[in-house]
Amino acid sequence: MMVLFIMLPIALLLAACAIGTFVWAARAGQFDDLDTPPMRAMLDDELND
Amino acid sequence: MAADATIRGVETSVSCTHCGLPVPKGLVEAGSSTQFCCHGCSAAYEVITGCGLDRYYRLRDAVDADRAAATVTGKSYQEFDDEVFTSLYVRDRPDGMAEAELLVEAMHCAACVWLVEKLPQVLPGVSSATVDFRRSTVRLVYNQERVKLSGIAQMLDGLGYPPHPARTGGAQQLRDIEDRRFLVRVGVAGACAGNVMLVSFALYAGMFDKIEPIYEHLFRAVSWIIAMVSLMWPGRVFFKGAWASLRTKTPHLDLPIAIALGVGLLWGSVNVFRGTGEIYFDSLTALVFFLLVGRWVQHRHQRASADSVELMFSLTPSTARRIGLEGEASVVPVEALVPGDTVEVRAGESFPADGMIVRGSSAVDASVLTGESRPEDAGPGDDVAAGTVNLGSPLAVRVAAVGEQTRVGKLMRTVARCSAERAPIVRAADRVAGYFVVIVLSVAAITFGAWLLINPVMAPEHATALLIVACPCALGLATPLAITVAIGRAARAGILIKGGEALEALAKPGLMVLDKTGTVTEGRVQLVDRVGSERALRSAAALEQHIAHPLAQAVYDAAAGMTLPSARGVEHRVGQGVWGAIEGERWAVLSPAAAEAEFGGLSPQLLDAVDRFASDGHTAVVVVGPDGPEAALALGDAVREDSAASIEALRVRGWRVAMLSGDDPRAVRAVSASVGIDQADAHGGVSPEGKAAFIREAMADGGTVVMVGDGVNDAAALASATVGVAVHGGAEASLEAADAYTGRPGLEPVVELVEGARRAMRTIKLAMRCSLGYNTVGSLLAATGLINALVAAVLMPASSLTVLSLAYRSRSFVAKRGDRS
Numbered sequence: 001m002m003v004l005f006i007m008l009p010i011a012l013l014l015a016a017c018a019i020g021t022f023v024w025a026a027r028a029g030q031f032d033d034l035d036t037p038p039m040r041a042m043l044d045d046e047l048n049d
Numbered sequence: 050m051a052a053d054a055t056i057r058g059v060e061t062s063v064s065c066t067h068c069g070l071p072v073p074k075g076l077v078e079a080g081s082s083t084q085f086c087c088h089g090c091s092a093a094y095e096v097i098t099g100c101g102l103d104r105y106y107r108l109r110d111a112v113d114a115d116r117a118a119a120t121v122t123g124k125s126y127q128e129f130d131d132e133v134f135t136s137l138y139v140r141d142r143p144d145g146m147a148e149a150e151l152l153v154e155a156m157h158c159a160a161c162v163w164l165v166e167k168l169p170q171v172l173p174g175v176s177s178a179t180v181d182f183r184r185s186t187v188r189l190v191y192n193q194e195r196v197k198l199s200g201i202a203q204m205l206d207g208l209g210y211p212p213h214p215a216r217t218g219g220a221q222q223l224r225d226i227e228d229r230r231f232l233v234r235v236g237v238a239g240a241c242a243g244n245v246m247l248v249s250f251a252l253y254a255g256m257f258d259k260i261e262p263i264y265e266h267l268f269r270a271v272s273w274i275i276a277m278v279s280l281m282w283p284g285r286v287f288f289k290g291a292w293a294s295l296r297t298k299t300p301h302l303d304l305p306i307a308i309a310l311g312v313g314l315l316w317g318s319v320n321v322f323r324g325t326g327e328i329y330f331d332s333l334t335a336l337v338f339f340l341l342v343g344r345w346v347q348h349r350h351q352r353a354s355a356d357s358v359e360l361m362f363s364l365t366p367s368t369a370r371r372i373g374l375e376g377e378a379s380v381v382p383v384e385a386l387v388p389g390d391t392v393e394v395r396a397g398e399s400f401p402a403d404g405m406i407v408r409g410s411s412a413v414d415a416s417v418l419t420g421e422s423r424p425e426d427a428g429p430g431d432d433v434a435a436g437t438v439n440l441g442s443p444l445a446v447r448v449a450a451v452g453e454q455t456r457v458g459k460l461m462r463t464v465a466r467c468s469a470e471r472a473p474i475v476r477a478a479d480r481v482a483g484y485f486v487v488i489v490l491s492v493a494a495i496t497f498g499a500w501l502l503i504n505p506v507m508a509p510e511h512a513t514a515l516l517i518v519a520c521p522c523a524l525g526l527a528t529p530l531a532i533t534v535a536i537g538r539a540a541r542a543g544i545l546i547k548g549g550e551a552l553e554a555l556a557k558p559g560l561m562v563l564d565k566t567g568t569v570t571e572g573r574v575q576l577v578d579r580v581g582s583e584r585a586l587r588s589a590a591a592l593e594q595h596i597a598h599p600l601a602q603a604v605y606d607a608a609a610g611m612t613l614p615s616a617r618g619v620e621h622r623v624g625q626g627v628w629g630a631i632e633g634e635r636w637a638v639l640s641p642a643a644a645e646a647e648f649g650g651l652s653p654q655l656l657d658a659v660d661r662f663a664s665d666g667h668t669a670v671v672v673v674g675p676d677g678p679e680a681a682l683a684l685g686d687a688v689r690e691d692s693a694a695s696i697e698a699l700r701v702r703g704w705r706v707a708m709l710s711g712d713d714p715r716a717v718r719a720v721s722a723s724v725g726i727d728q729a730d731a732h733g734g735v736s737p738e739g740k741a742a743f744i745r746e747a748m749a750d751g752g753t754v755v756m757v758g759d760g761v762n763d764a765a766a767l768a769s770a771t772v773g774v775a776v777h778g779g780a781e782a783s784l785e786a787a788d789a790y791t792g793r794p795g796l797e798p799v800v801e802l803v804e805g806a807r808r809a810m811r812t813i814k815l816a817m818r819c820s821l822g823y824n825t826v827g828s829l830l831a832a833t834g835l836i837n838a839l840v841a842a843v844l845m846p847a848s849s850l851t852v853l854s855l856a857y858r859s860r861s862f863v864a865k866r867g868d869r870s
Contacts, residue, residue, distance in 0.1 A: 004264060008271055012244075019240050026232045032225055036182040039159035040166070042112070 067094040067209075068118045069109075086118055093119035093209035100171040102164060109160035119209030120155050125380065126202035126212070128368045133385035138214045139198065146176060147193045150221075151202070152186050152360065153210040164208055172196055172204055184356055186215050214367065214382075224352070231348055234283035235341045241279035242331075242338040248272040249331040253839050262324075269328055273321045276330035280314050284337040299475075300483030302525050306340065308486065309333075309520030316513040326510055327838045329517045332845050339849050340525045347529035347549055350536045354545040358790050369401035370394070372445060383451075390448045394439045396597065402435050403450040410623060411441030412599050417760040417780045418456065418737075420711025422566045422686035423574065423668055424599045426623060436761050436780065440599045457761055457782065460737055464786050467741055468768035474550040477813060478528045481821075482521070489519045489828070496832040511834050518827030518841050523820030523848040528553075528813050530856035535809035543792035544802050551772045551788035555803055556810030558703030559753030562744065562766070563696075565710035565720055565733075567759045568776050569796065570686040574599050576607030577667060577687050580658035581680020583611075585672040588636045589682065591616040592629045600668060601627070603684050604638065626670070634675040644671040644678055655681050666716020685716070693724045695796035702803060704755075708732065709740050711762050741765035757799055759783055774799060816852040823848035 067090035174196030290303025320326035410428035532549035590608030626639035667685030714733030721731030759779035767773030775787035791798035
């Protein structure tokens with residue numbers, strides 16, 4: 001089970017990456033408007049029909 | 050406009066090509082492949098198809114949205130190109146493009162978003178158009194050399210989305226940044242709590258299966274690292290709040306939370322390094338996460354309400370028609386006016402600045418400023434104030450003061466001062482927090498002392514455990530959740546609440562001060578009483594229908610539905626009355642003074658009526674027939690139908706109701722008598738500053754004082770009161786100053802607001818009792834040494850879940866359908 005000493009820090013590192021990405025996304029304004037993008041996505045899909 | 054089709058008469062089975070609503074019979078064009086229900090729709094259709102955007106119609110059918118007829122105003126929007134406008138609303142981007150945010154009306158579905166965002170395709174020079182659907186705004190990036198903002202505005206208008214400048218500008222950006230911070234905190238706290246929980250599972254499993262010490266140390270160290278991140282980053286807000294609470298010596302819920310977090314972290318760290326003893330990092334990180342989620346949810350709902358209110362007052366016109374030296378008129382933003390300019394103000398428009406009338410005569414409704422319900426006649430040489438409304442015919446006004454220098458501008462400064470001076474509402478949770486800290490700290494001290502005697506090693510263990518399980522997590526969640534639910538439900542019932550504190554204050558009855566004009570009354574002149582025959586009223590209406598004056602309009606409206614004889618040779622003398630011939634007989638509608646002068650006196654019956662009308666604060670007119678004076682009409686501001694019942698309902702709920710108005714004291718007395726307000730509590734002739742002073746005086750007793758009003762003259766009072774409620778149709782200033790806004794006219798929504806607040810508060814209190822119950826049980830277990838980290842970890846989410854379900858189960862504000870105006 002000594003592998004835990006490697007796996008846990010790696011897991012922590014991955015979690016830190018995820019948090020970092022989230023913080024970046026939030027600060028870049030990706031979550032500012034949650035209503036309009038879904039509408040846009042739906043309409044774009046139809047374009048490809 | 051959707052209702053227009055039914056108003057205009059017979060509907061047909063033909064549906065409008067643009068909006069899909071039924072086309073009125075008279076407008077169906079036989080043999081045409083396109084049919085339109087109104088001019089707006091046909092104009093919008095032409096623009097849309099002309100630009101090759103027909104796909105809009107297929108999209109609209111696909112998304113199955115609500116149907117609404119297009120509003121096309123056909124305005125030129127030339128004020129959008131004015132230098133002053135540009136400096137206010139247009140920003141230069143580093144890449145040489147210009148950026149502007151416009152608020153658009155009538156955007157209601159995904160197809161609208163698609164259509165508006167297609168602007169770059171149809172207007173060369175526009176490089177992007179980004180819609181924010183919730184706020185109903187579009188952010189435009191365009192090349193100023195190739196396209197003017199007015200051109201873009203005209204195109205938006207042509208598509209059926211009349212644009213307005215978005216006044217929020219910089220404030221909006223600040224708010225976005227604040228929102229993002231909130232979200233980052235919630236996200237990071239959530240990630241930390243989840244990860245600590247995973248590690249803790251290993252530790253809890255090890256509790257039963259005898260974990261090897263080396264792995265136990267590893268897991269404890271890892272959870273310590275994550276907990277440090279959680280408490281030092283998102284959790285820092287609680288320490289900051291606690292510090293502020295200590296410094297200002299006002300109890301705040303952050304204080305007991307910070308104590309629990311701080312002590313838990315400190316003793317947990319000691320235990321991690323000692324390698325023995327309980328650690329509570331899972332509970333602590335979950336605590337931070339839950340509390341932040343609660344606050345975030347409340348913040349979002351308050352923002353949504355505030356945004357809606359803002360949207361409403363952005364729609365009020367902010368332009369003026371300036372007359373140039375050669376008499377040509379140009380539309381400019383209000384901000385571009387300078388003293389000495391001459392502006393034209395058409396009937397129904399409000400004056401953009403203080404000034405003096407130079408041409409034309411009309412009637413002016415100054416009720417937003419003075420509360421005076423009767424329009425005043427105004428002619429050349431008379432002064433008019435910004436914000437008041439021109440009711441009659443077009444006027445040319447020489448501008449004397451603009452912006453902050455106007456009467457309204459000065460009032461707004463008073464409003465800002467009043468809101469700054471207002472003492473914040475002490476929230477129930479914070480009040481409880483004060484006692485809470487004292488009790489918890491003493492119980493912890495006793496526990497610590499008692500265990501020192503029994504088993505000194507365990508004393509800090511148990512005291513720490515007690516402080517952590519006594520952390521008011523559920524207590525901290527109870528208020529935001531219950532308030533969020535209430536604000537959401539209220540919004541659906543057409544009541545917008547900007548702050549949760551207002552809701553708490555409204556739950557405790559106190560003094561409710563009502564404005565008269567527009568709040569208790571209809572706010573417009575109507576026929577309220579009549580002495581004499583219906584024939585006289587018909588004749589009066591026949592004469593008055595030719596006159597553009599609010600009093601004349603009121604007489605004409607009163608005869609709606611009656612068949613009117615035709616009048617000839619109608620002659621109007623300002624201040625005296627109207628003369629004309631009806632079916633060969635001479636009739637006139639005169640002021641009592643003019644009637645007396647012409648006929649040497651009125652019959653005792655009419656004289657009596659005229660006196661009575663005047664003492665009620667109404668305007669009396671006398672109808673004169675071929676045989677002399679025949680009838681007397683009282684024109685005044687009618688009391689709303691629901692007012693008396695609503696005031697009674699407020700009284701039943703324990704409120705004392707008073708009335709405060711700038712109008713003639715006689716009118717105020719008459720209205721207060723008819724709605725059942727005590728004469729001693731009805732005050733007339735009060736200036737806007739006087740209203741604010743009255744409110745402050747009433748608040749000196751420490752009770753709740755609620756101000757309900759709609760005009761600019763109420764704004765300072767709204768800002769001073771514990772809670773200010775602006776009613777439907779209120780002026781921009783009052784919307785800004787108030788804490789809550791009712792979207793339906795009359796006092797009925799105010800009763801709903803009070804009732805909803807009472808229910809929300811009941812839920813909050815119930816939830817508080819439950820969470821205090823959990824805390825007591827937890828504290829008892831901790832004090833007796835029966836608790837461990839696992840029990841604490843189960844206890845806390847259990848209490849939070851209880852509070853959550855209580856909050857969502859509560860029935861504050863029953864959504865009413867169909868009666869939103």
